[in-house]
Amino acid sequence: MAGSLALQRADELRKDGRFNEAIEAYRQAASGEEIPPAEICLNLARCAHHLNQGEEACRWLRRLVDAADTFTPWQAGASLLEQVLASHRPSARRSARVAVLGSYTTTQFVGMLRLAALRWGIAVELYEAPYAQYRQEILDPAGGLYAFKPDFVVLTLHAAEAALPDYSRAPAEEVQAELDRWRSLWEVLASRCPARLIVHNFALPVESPMGHLASRLPGSRTAMMHTLNARLGEAAGETVSIVDCERLSALYGKRRWFDDRYWYVSRQAVALDALPMLARHTAAVLAADLGLSRKCLVLDLDNTLWGGVIGEDGLSGIRLGAGPEGEAFVAFQRYILQLKDKGIILAVCSKNNEADAREPFEKHPDMALKLEDIAMFIANWKPKSQNIADIASTLNLGLDALVFVDDNPAEREVIRQMLPEVEVITLPADPTGYVRALAESLLFESASFTEEDAQKTVQYRARAEIARLQGASESLEDFYESLQMRAVIAPFDALHLPRIVQLIGKTNQFNLTTRRHTMQQVQAFMNDDDCVHMYLKLRDRFTDHGLVGLVIARKDGDVLDIDTLLMSCRVIGRTAEHALLAKLCEEARARGCTSLRGTHIPTAKNVMVSDLFANLGFKRADDPAGAAESATHWIYHLQADGPVESRFIDVSSTDEERRHDAA
Amino acid sequence: MTLHERLETVFQAVLGNDELVLTDETTPGDVEGWDSVAHINLMFSLESEFAIQFAGNELAEFANIGELKSYLQQRLGGRSAA
Numbered sequence: 001m002a003g004s005l006a007l008q009r010a011d012e013l014r015k016d017g018r019f020n021e022a023i024e025a026y027r028q029a030a031s032g033e034e035i036p037p038a039e040i041c042l043n044l045a046r047c048a049h050h051l052n053q054g055e056e057a058c059r060w061l062r063r064l065v066d067a068a069d070t071f072t073p074w075q076a077g078a079s080l081l082e083q084v085l086a087s088h089r090p091s092a093r094r095s096a097r098v099a100v101l102g103s104y105t106t107t108q109f110v111g112m113l114r115l116a117a118l119r120w121g122i123a124v125e126l127y128e129a130p131y132a133q134y135r136q137e138i139l140d141p142a143g144g145l146y147a148f149k150p151d152f153v154v155l156t157l158h159a160a161e162a163a164l165p166d167y168s169r170a171p172a173e174e175v176q177a178e179l180d181r182w183r184s185l186w187e188v189l190a191s192r193c194p195a196r197l198i199v200h201n202f203a204l205p206v207e208s209p210m211g212h213l214a215s216r217l218p219g220s221r222t223a224m225m226h227t228l229n230a231r232l233g234e235a236a237g238e239t240v241s242i243v244d245c246e247r248l249s250a251l252y253g254k255r256r257w258f259d260d261r262y263w264y265v266s267r268q269a270v271a272l273d274a275l276p277m278l279a280r281h282t283a284a285v286l287a288a289d290l291g292l293s294r295k296c297l298v299l300d301l302d303n304t305l306w307g308g309v310i311g312e313d314g315l316s317g318i319r320l321g322a323g324p325e326g327e328a329f330v331a332f333q334r335y336i337l338q339l340k341d342k343g344i345i346l347a348v349c350s351k352n353n354e355a356d357a358r359e360p361f362e363k364h365p366d367m368a369l370k371l372e373d374i375a376m377f378i379a380n381w382k383p384k385s386q387n388i389a390d391i392a393s394t395l396n397l398g399l400d401a402l403v404f405v406d407d408n409p410a411e412r413e414v415i416r417q418m419l420p421e422v423e424v425i426t427l428p429a430d431p432t433g434y435v436r437a438l439a440e441s442l443l444f445e446s447a448s449f450t451e452e453d454a455q456k457t458v459q460y461r462a463r464a465e466i467a468r469l470q471g472a473s474e475s476l477e478d479f480y481e482s483l484q485m486r487a488v489i490a491p492f493d494a495l496h497l498p499r500i501v502q503l504i505g506k507t508n509q510f511n512l513t514t515r516r517h518t519m520q521q522v523q524a525f526m527n528d529d530d531c532v533h534m535y536l537k538l539r540d541r542f543t544d545h546g547l548v549g550l551v552i553a554r555k556d557g558d559v560l561d562i563d564t565l566l567m568s569c570r571v572i573g574r575t576a577e578h579a580l581l582a583k584l585c586e587e588a589r590a591r592g593c594t595s596l597r598g599t600h601i602p603t604a605k606n607v608m609v610s611d612l613f614a615n616l617g618f619k620r621a622d623d624p625a626g627a628a629e630s631a632t633h634w635i636y637h638l639q640a641d642g643p644v645e646s647r648f649i650d651v652s653s654t655d656e657e658r659r660h661d662a663a
Numbered sequence: 664m665t666l667h668e669r670l671e672t673v674f675q676a677v678l679g680n681d682e683l684v685l686t687d688e689t690t691p692g693d694v695e696g697w698d699s700v701a702h703i704n705l706m707f708s709l710e711s712e713f714a715i716q717f718a719g720n721e722l723a724e725f726a727n728i729g730e731l732k733s734y735l736q737q738r739l740g741g742r743s744a745a
Contacts, residue, residue: 014681046681072676072708079679107700261719265703272707506699605698 010043019047034409034426038068042076049080054088058118065119065280066426071108074276078111081118093121093400094290099150099195100126101134103161104269112275113154116283120292121400130608131267136573138189139476150195152289154282158269159202163542164224166209171219171227179231186240196289198241198282201229203249203270205258238448241285245278252277267570284442294423294443296397297339298388300406301350301357301379305333305369307431311356321366328432333368335435344444345375347391349404352379384411385418403443407431480575480648483540487576487649489583492526492533492550499547500535503568508605510567510577512598512612517552517564525563530555532587536580538571538649545571551580553587553596559635560588561597572608578646581616585636585643597621598634617641666732666739673708677701687729713739 010025026044030036036044045060057080064077084090098117100110110128117124127148129137134155137145145153163181168174186197204225208214214222229246236242249257252274259271270278287293302309306329307319319326340346346369350357357379361371371377376394378387384406392399399421406412412424427437492500501519508514517525525531536549548568553560562584567577581596588596598613614620618634627633636644664672667685675681678696691697697705706722709715709731715738725731 042676070711071704072673072711075704075708076676076679079677083679105700108704261717261722262703262707264719265722266699268703272704273711508699 007040010040014043014047017050019050023047034412035067036063038064038070038073041067042073042080045077045080045084049084052087054084055091057084058088058090061115062119065116069276069280071272071275074112074115074279075108075272078108078115081115082111090118090123092118092123093292095123095125096151096286096290097125097149098127098152098154098286099129099145099148100154100156101129101137101145102156103132103134104156104158104263105131105267106156108268108272109156109270109275109279112279113282116276116279117286119280120283120287122283122287122290122292130572131569133573135185135479136476138185138192139479141192146193150193152198152286153189153193153195154198154200154286156200157202159205159225160269160542162202162225162228164221164228166221167217168219168224171224174219175224175227175231178228179235182232183235186235190239196241197239198243198285198289199232199236200243200245200278200282201232203245203254203257204229206254241289241447243278243282243285248277248281249274281442284445288445288447291447293445293447294344294403295401296345296347296375296391296395296403297336297444298347298349298391298402298404298422299336300404300408300411301348301352301360303407303431304405304427304434305329306360306364306367310360311352315359315363318360318364320360320364325431326366328430328434330366330368332431332434332438335438337368337373339444340373342444342446342449345395345397346373347376347395348374348378349384349387349391350379351381351384354379383414385415388415388419388422403441405438477648483542483574483648485538485540485574485576485649487539487579487651488537488653488655489534489580489651490653492522492535496535496547497522500550503547503550503566504564507566507568508603509569509608510572511603511606512565512609513563513601514603514606515564522552525552525554528554532560532584532591534580534583534587536567536576537655538574538576540574549576549580551584553584555591555593556597558592558594559597560584560591560593560595562599565598575646575648577612578616578644579649579651581644582646583651585638588638594638596636596638598636599627599631600634601628601631616644666735669712670709670728670732670735673712674705677704677708685728687727687732689728690726709735715739 006025006029010022010029013022013025023044026040026047030040041060041064045057045064048056048060061077061081061084064073068074098113100106100113102109106128110126114124114126127144127150129145137143163178164174189195189197202225204222208220208222210217210220210222214220217223233242257271257274262268262272299305307325308317310318320329321327336346348357358371358377360367361369376391378391380387388402388404389399392402399419403423403425404412404415405425405427407427412426415422416424423441423443425437425441427434497519501517501522504515504517504522525533532551532553532555534551535547537547538545538549545568548571550564550566551562552564553562565577565580584596596618598618600610600613602610613634616636618636621633621635623631623633671683671685674685675683678694678701680696683694691702703722706717710717713735725734
């Protein structure tokens, strides 16, 4: 195939570093394509980046967003964008500081959100909260979130975060309590910073042990989740934006939206391939909140609103109303009418004699759109670019408020070239696909709905105010209490050895010394009477996190020296380290030690623990001879400092005890 | 494209480094940016590229590129390009 040969040639030029020639070759390979393939957009962006043409790179990355909706090109685009942004500020309609707080791994999502936002003309400055710490971040007035001073906070959640039982005899109360819990969190945020909150609602999992019965039982978790989503939407009102993930997951296909393999391996609650769609929709909502949604839809007529050409086929010859094609055109008109009803201005721009163009609006019985629905009607033989510019200036709108719909690819291309600010919908050849093409452009998201709802807004404001007063008293301590955390802390044993070695091998962030002990070394610790070794299992009212932390220490005279202290990132920010250290204090005393010594060896990844010993009450100590240069040493005097305090976690020493306590 | 080239193309795209060169001996530690999140991104992208699915316990494994390649070769069987 000539196309793939041209592409191969372009790839070779790029790899040889002949970027200008490669750009030419890629453009040739893509010529004739209305939307160039994602791979070509990406490679053109790469070439531009190599040539230090940041704006051109951004332009191709924007096109990439339209060209693909799968993971790999988006991930590649997102990582390229990050590199481009290091040396280039893209031209944008707006800029915004966006904080993403999630209940699952959001690393991929944030990069894609930045890419999608760029497509909408928003230059985004990002803050990604530590893994699964959305609640801590909101409750801690001194945390990273508020220091970032966000304009927007995006809360990405998954269904397991809803504290609803599998079945309840009092579903209404249960849902109300859960709603209050979320509302009070929103209100704490609102009381502490002026950021607009964008919430991902809950995508309901497909598997339900109740089967179809679930939808008949108000007390089933499925039914309660539906109610909760609805109530969250009501509570959001005008003050909070919602990305309807329940609808998105259905639209995408729930079997593919949920991929448990990636949840188990990396706590990824949304399948990677679904993230581009989630990012795109989140960006569209963000754009609507920034007032960037389009305000006016400019419509072609022949083969766009009806089948055929009115000037040739005449009123009785155009296809509208009857037959599959005719019905599709009516459906498209009805959809447009609904857009008009929610406040979108309609204009007509057609190459026709004016009298011909008006005739169907006046006389055809199946026209859903009437002349009074159209704010400005232009039918003449002038270039459309000129007419569209006229429409913008007459209606006193910017060109960037306009969306152009035309079945003719040539007309679309002219407008893209001449009026790049105007959004152009790529209609499919088949009119039955028009509604979807327009809907999936996401160009008409609205942040709010008409004046009639003013009264409702007042009610919601009053309600939100009450919730704010209730919620503002909630503190981080209250949150820790509410988690009802229980831990098992016990010495290493053979049963847990594989998990222990795995944690030692892969924990990077909350790891004070990053010493990668092997299975044999750990077994040696276990056989050494001078060694203290303990693992920590943690559960709370929502989740059993399993074995997520451990400490290894060795008696050195009257000092207990901490060789290894680490925690899985699943449980960071829950005070589990306090529980572990409190227990270590007990062990130290039992062995006749008078102090604990801690070592911190900084790495590129464990920045989060650089203040850990100081926060636990350790004092900086002299570095012993022979210690690594970058390492710092810390001492904790058991007598003078008392035991390390752990207030929020009930600790037991065996699983049996824990199960017994819970029951 | 050979299997090796296809693999390299995916790695270059996902890791955002179009000069990346892989050998059979390359390990995650040798490649800048190949951390645990990038690993998941890579595995998923390979699933798309080669139209296969890794089992849950295979996602976290593979010591080096050679091991990954022989796994892919075995999975692809007759479908493999080279």
